[in-house]
Amino acid sequence: MSRLDSLWARTAPPGPDCPPLDGDTETETAIVGAGFTGLSAALRLAEHGVSCCVLEANEIGYGGSGRNVGLVNAGLWLPPDKIEAALGKEKGEQLVSALSEAPDRVFELIDRHGIECEATRNGTIHAAHSPAGRRELEKRCAAWSALGAPVELLDRDEAAKAIGTRAFHGGLLDRRAGTINPLGYARGLAHATARADGRNAGARIFAGTPVSGLSASGTGWVVETPRGRVRADKVLLATNAYGGGLGADAAYTPIHYFQIASRPLGEAGAEIIPGGQGVWDTAPVMTSARRDRAGRLILGSMGRLAGRLSERWADRAARRLFPGLGRLEWECAWHGRIALTRDHLPRLLTPAPGLWAVMGYNGRGIGPGTVLGRWMADAALGGEPPPLPVHEAGPDRLRPVRAAAFETAFRAWLTLKSI
Numbered sequence: 001m002s003r004l005d006s007l008w009a010r011t012a013p014p015g016p017d018c019p020p021l022d023g024d025t026e027t028e029t030a031i032v033g034a035g036f037t038g039l040s041a042a043l044r045l046a047e048h049g050v051s052c053c054v055l056e057a058n059e060i061g062y063g064g065s066g067r068n069v070g071l072v073n074a075g076l077w078l079p080p081d082k083i084e085a086a087l088g089k090e091k092g093e094q095l096v097s098a099l100s101e102a103p104d105r106v107f108e109l110i111d112r113h114g115i116e117c118e119a120t121r122n123g124t125i126h127a128a129h130s131p132a133g134r135r136e137l138e139k140r141c142a143a144w145s146a147l148g149a150p151v152e153l154l155d156r157d158e159a160a161k162a163i164g165t166r167a168f169h170g171g172l173l174d175r176r177a178g179t180i181n182p183l184g185y186a187r188g189l190a191h192a193t194a195r196a197d198g199r200n201a202g203a204r205i206f207a208g209t210p211v212s213g214l215s216a217s218g219t220g221w222v223v224e225t226p227r228g229r230v231r232a233d234k235v236l237l238a239t240n241a242y243g244g245g246l247g248a249d250a251a252y253t254p255i256h257y258f259q260i261a262s263r264p265l266g267e268a269g270a271e272i273i274p275g276g277q278g279v280w281d282t283a284p285v286m287t288s289a290r291r292d293r294a295g296r297l298i299l300g301s302m303g304r305l306a307g308r309l310s311e312r313w314a315d316r317a318a319r320r321l322f323p324g325l326g327r328l329e330w331e332c333a334w335h336g337r338i339a340l341t342r343d344h345l346p347r348l349l350t351p352a353p354g355l356w357a358v359m360g361y362n363g364r365g366i367g368p369g370t371v372l373g374r375w376m377a378d379a380a381l382g383g384e385p386p387p388l389p390v391h392e393a394g395p396d397r398l399r400p401v402r403a404a405a406f407e408t409a410f411r412a413w414l415t416l417k418s419i
């Protein structure tokens with residue numbers, strides 16, 4: 001029985017059986033966290049014949065990987081020109097190019113391993129909530145078009161047809177992107193990672209195994225868990241916004257995003273996002289909308305779930321966007337944690353030899369987690385780490401204050417939009 005109560009946990013095929021670690025063991029690389037980052041790294045290492053084990057406190061995909069909207073987007077939250085401005089031309093180009101192809105990597109893995117995750121590759125649409133939002137999309141379109149990316153501005157009528165609402169002032173269709181059931185993808189990655197065959201040494205995955213401490217020992221590390229220790233040459237922390245107590249949390253501020261799924265719409269929903277794209281808007285407190293394969297409408301926005309208030313928000317949002325649907329019944333609601341960094345770029349942490357972390361995806365982690373996890377595995381094999389800013393600062397005492405301020409602002413917005 002899954003402890004993860006997202007729609008995806010109700011609809012994704014099960015993952016592999018991963019009993020907790022019981023007893024001491026040794027491995028070349030220990031990976032903490034079984035989301036996209038940790039599993040992608042483990043898969044890459046296993047394919048290189050490196051012994052590797054994944055330690056997961058809860059279950060596969062328990063973090064953001066099993067709770068997100070499922071938009072497999074290219075790039076990061078920041079547009080490519082701003083990434084280059086932040087990282088410099090060479091590193092910026094390297095990162096933008098790798099992450100521009102991130103949806104290719106995700107859909108290749110899905111195809112190669114036959115992962116059942118409702119994969120649909122018809123693009124995603126960033127919708128303009130206002131004329132200013134439309135101008136922002138024009139800039140994003142120009143920046144991506146200059147790099148030859150297959151992006152296209154939709155005018156108001158085209159956006160209305162693609163999304164099924166006249167609420168938006170246009171949109172940016174990115175044909176590289178698509179949608180998935182994200183937990184299905186995480187569970188499928190876990191199957192692929194654990195399956196030893198001629199091309200894969202097979203990683204060991206231990207769920208229900210919280211890592212409570214790490215200590216340097218000789219040239220390697222000892223990883224503490226409740227019922228056993230792991231002695232490893234190298235350790236990768238892949239805990240993103242769900243890491244507690246392992247020293248990597250100061251790199252980001254945790255914020256929340258919630259979603260609510262309707263019952264399947266049936267024929268009444270025929271004109272709502274008929275192409276199956278995922279949609280999110282340019283508003284400062286954004287709204288997302290997508291369908292799943294059963295035809296549910298899934299709406300989302302910033303902040304924690306707030307019981308009846310979130311439902312009232314969803315009623316209002318559905319009426320505003322899709323008035324023809326009438327009153328909807330909501331079947332499932334959940335939220336998850338996002339790791340927000342000040343400059344919206346992920347972070348690399350290298351606190352000691354043989355210990356790394358990569359995190360801070362700012363709500364854009366399906367493609368980046370897949371690509372950067374694999375990149376970290378290549379770094380463990382002797383390659384260059386990804387060209388990300390390195391987090392070196394110590395504890396961040398203002399972090400809880402910032403997190404509370406965001407949450408208060410989101411709750412105020414939710415209340416305002418629910419009246």
Ligand SMILES: Cc1cc2nc3c(=O)[nH]c(=O)nc-3n(C[C@H](O)[C@H](O)[C@H](O)COP(=O)(O)OP(=O)(O)OC[C@H]3O[C@@H](n4cnc5c(N)ncnc54)[C@H](O)[C@@H]3O)c2cc1C
Nearest residue numbers: 033035036037057063064065068069070071211336365366
């Ligand atoms: C609601 C929501 C919507 C989002 N929408 C999108 C989207 O549409 N598209 C997109 O690209 N991205 C989206 N994201 C972001 C994306 O989900 C994340 O960036 C991504 O899942 C991060 O993957 P990860 O593997 O790095 O971390 P996670 O998936 O969070 O996994 C971290 C894991 O580490 C485990 N862990 C933590 N501490 C320990 C410990 N001490 N010992 C053992 N295990 C531990 C946790 O249990 C967890 O399973 C969204 C995120 C949220 C929350």
